[in-house]
Amino acid sequence: MRQRTDPPRPGLRAALTRRKPVDVLLAEGGHGEGGTLRRTLGLSQLTMLSIGATLGSGIFVVLGEAVPVAGPAVVLSFVLAGITALFSALSYAELAGMIPLSGSSYTYAYATLGELVAWVCGWCLVLEYGVSVASVAVGWGQYINELLDLTLGVTIPAALSSPPGDGGLVNLPAIVIVLLAMVLLLAGARESARANAIMVVIKVATLLLFCVIAFSAVQAGNFSPFLPLGLAGMSAGAAKLFFSYIGFDAASTAGEEAKNPQRDLPRAILLSLGIVTLLYCLVGLAAVGALNWTRFEGSEAALAHVVTTVLDNKLWAALLAAGALVAISSVVLTVLYGQTRILFAMSRDGLVPKALSKVDAKTGSPRVNTYVVSGFVAVLAAFVPLGNLADATSIGTLFAFGLVNVAVLVLRRRRPDLPRTFRVPLAPVTPLLGVLCCGYMMLSLDVATWLTFAGWMVSGLVLYFAYGIRRSKLART
DSSP states (O other): OOOOOOOOOOOHHHHHHOOOOHHHHHHHTTEEBTEEOOOOBOHHHHHHHHHHHHSSHIIIIIHHHHHHHHGGGHHHHHHHHHHHHHHHHHHHHHHHHHSOOTTTHHHHHHHHTOHHHHHHHHHHHIIIIIIHHHHHHHHHHHHHHHHHHHHTSOOOOHHHHSOTTTTOSOBHHHHHHHHHHHHHHHHOHHHHHHHHHHHHHHHHHHHHHHHHHHHTTOOGGGGSSSOTTHHHHHHHHHHHHGGGGTTGGGGGGGTTTBSSHHHHHHHHHHHHHHHHHHHHHHHHHHHHHHSOGGGOTTOSSHHHHHHHHHHOOHHHHHHHHHHHHHHHHHHHHHHHHHHHHHHHHHHHTTSSOGGGGBOOTTTOSOHHHHHHHHHHHHHHHHHSOHHHHHHHHHHHHHHHHHHHHHHHHHHHHHOTTSOOSSOOTTTTHHHHHHHHHHHHHHHTSOHHHHHHHHHHHHHHHHHIIIIIHHHOTGGGO
C-alpha cells in the first residue's frame, strides 16, 4: 500500500523571497471578503485626495519645530524635502500606473522584492499612515485650543487636551476628530472624497490668506543670518519637514476605487506634489520674513502664532486657526483612508487577519478595517506627544519611499514588457538619486528616532514570523 506524501515545503529563503506575479495582483483588484470596492474616483478627486493627505499638519504644526532648527533657511529645507519627495513621486507615478492597487508601495514590493521585504514595507506604511494621522490629530487639538482662546477666551484644560509627556492626561480633541473621520469613511469612498474636496478648497484659501497677511509684515532683517545653524541645521529641518510631504502617495492607495487608474494615478500624484511644494515654500518664506526665527521656539500653532505676534489682530488669527482646523481634519480623513486600504491589501494577501479585507456590501467600504484603524489611531493620538510621532513617521516613510525607487529598477529589468502609462525620466539615475536622498534624510534624524524605528521593525518581524509567513496566501498555494 502506497503511503501518501505531502509535497515538500519550501525552505525559509524561498518563503521569504516569494513574489506575487503582477498579473495575479491585477486580477484581484477591487475584490475583498464578501464584496468589492467601487470605482467612483476621477482625476480631480484623486488629486484632492493627495493634497488633502499632504497639506496640513506639516505647514500648520511641524513648521514651529523646524524653524528653530533651520532658521530662515527653512525655505531651503522645504525645497530639499520636496526634491527628495519628487524622486520618490516619479517612481510612485510609474508603479501606480502599472499596478493600480490599494496596497501602494507594499504591493509594489510584493511584486518585485519578495514577501519579507513587502511585509517590512507594509509595516513601515502602518507607521507612515497610522502614526502620522495620530500626530495630525494631536495638532488638531492644539489649534482648537487656539481658536477657543481667540474667540471665547477659554481653553480646554491641559489635562484633557494634551497627552502624557506634554503636561496632560489625555488628548480628547484628537480622539473626537479621529472618530468624526471614521464616520465619514464608513459612509463610502465617494462621500469621503466629496467632503475632502470641500476641505481642501478651504485650507488652500487659508494658506493664501496667511501669505497675504504675513508678506505685508515682512522685515528684511529677519532673513539674516540665513543659515544660523549651517547646512546641518538646514538638513535637520528638511528631515523634520519631510513629515509635511507625507501623503502625496495617498492617491496610489485609491487604485482600486479610481475610474481610470492607469491614466489618472500618475497625474494625481505629480500634480498634487507640485501644488503642495509651491504653497509650502510661499508660506515658509512669509512666516520667517514676518517673525524672527528665534521666536518660533515652543510654538505649536505656528501660523496663528505668527499672525497674533506680528499684527496683534485676533480676528485674522481666529480665521487662520479655523482654517487650520479644517485643513487638519482633511488630513486625518484622507490619511486614515489610505491606512485602511493598505491593510485591506495586506489582509487579502493573508498577512494580516481576513476580517480586515471584508467589504460592506451596502457602502463598499471595509467596515471592520475602519473600526480597527480608527481605534488604534485614536489611542495613539490621545496618549503620545506630537514630536515623537512626527519623527517616527518620517523615518518609516523614508524607508518605504526608498523601496519604491528600488522596485522601479527591479521591474524595469524583470518585466520590461508591462505597459507603463508613465515612465520615470532618466532612469536608472533618478530612482538611484531617490534612494540616496531618502538615506541621507534618514541619517539626519536623531538617535532616539532610530531606536524607535528599530523597535517598530523588531515588533513587525515578530508578527510576521508568528503569523504572516504561515497564513500568507502564497504559502497556501
